[in-house]
Amino acid sequence: MISRFLIVLLAVALPAVASAQSLNDAIASASAKGDFGKAIKAAKISPKGVLAAERLPNGNYAIEAEFRGEANPFILPMTAERTEKGWSIKWTPDPKYVVGMANITRSGQLPKAEYGLPWAKQARLPSLPLVVVKGRILTPFGECDTTDVVKMEQGELEVIRPLSAHVKRWISEVLADDPGPAGVDVFVDPNLTWHDFNNVLITVALQGLYQVNIVTSSSTGIKSMQVAAPVAALSSPQTAPPLVVGMYDLDEVVGFRIGMKGEIYKGEAPCAVDMSLCATSPKTFRTMVSQLIAEELFKDVDKVKHAMFAATSDVTVGQAITYLDQVFPALKLTPNATFIGYIQK
């Protein structure tokens, strides 16, 4: 009788004795359970701790958790709830996404670039991650059909309807309509065409996610190149017009039109009609842009606060990003002041 009574009393007293579960403990616990735990194991990653947390209108938190990998750290989004008993994880990404993200990162099949911060060292709010390869898009909600598209009223770009639905779920279910986070991480196959890549960007941007972090492969590991989707330009508080850098894939060289307010800058030896310069490699491009600046052909370059980097449809993402990588240091621009654009034929 006494012992049974004691057990009841101890059970009542225990919650006060046990300390509340910390957020990092909750992340570790969720990463070891169920199908998500199996995916974490299959991806050969292990939880390290919280990277970012944002309190949502419904009282829960959108969080980004850092995971250790063999060579690079990984980031996964989650939602967490804080109660008097401590932290618990409410939502984790689809296992298919976890494995897909780990595979594309390990394969090295990412655009090559040196500019930017290491992916897990970029201080930012939780972002929607996407794995984009030809014919397939993986989101934390699973896979999207890329053939279900709606042509935009003007132009050549198309909205990918299933991706649009996934973005809406991210905003309503994960972010609880919090207006703060507006970022998207894109793991993109460098062989994807600029047209297909811009279809992805326009689809997410139309839902309000305009801060684009292109995950790249650099000589020092995985990095994040932060740029902006073109729709952000419409609501940008910047008053000065952007410098426009247009990239054209010509036969043996890459042509660039560089201009501002409709005026195209002309280099001394343009390679083709209406081109500012032609480059045979990203390195020569940077040298030529620096020369143009030194020759004061860019009279307004000091006033440039933001730029748009655009390319034609047949340029691959890998090609474009290696040149975009040179635009930031050449023009002394911060990456998030550069918008991505698309040149229609």
Add this chain to the structure above:
Amino acid sequence: MKRLLIAVLVLGCLAGCQSQTKEGPKPTDGGTIEAPTVTDPMSAAEAWCAQQDSKPQVLRLLKTADKTYSAVVGVKDDPSAEATQLNIVYETQWTVTNAQPAKGDTFWPSL
């Protein structure tokens, strides 16, 4: 039996009451604020909030460097409540080392 019962109740109360009456972070002469032993940066921010009269909540937490986090605490959707920015550093434990009024434009990158 009565003695045992009292002992168990006292034990339970000690554990429960300790967390209620534990001394919280106090500014030192240099303005440094010491938090109780905590295992992660979120717990450090929460411990700091628990010691404030206004009982703010953690609104945002961001890793800004190795072993360093920034947090914004305040009362969400209350414009009259001033948000505070905390600097949280890991030394031998996660500790709030500085608290100052939040400056949105410096803490949050804007386009």
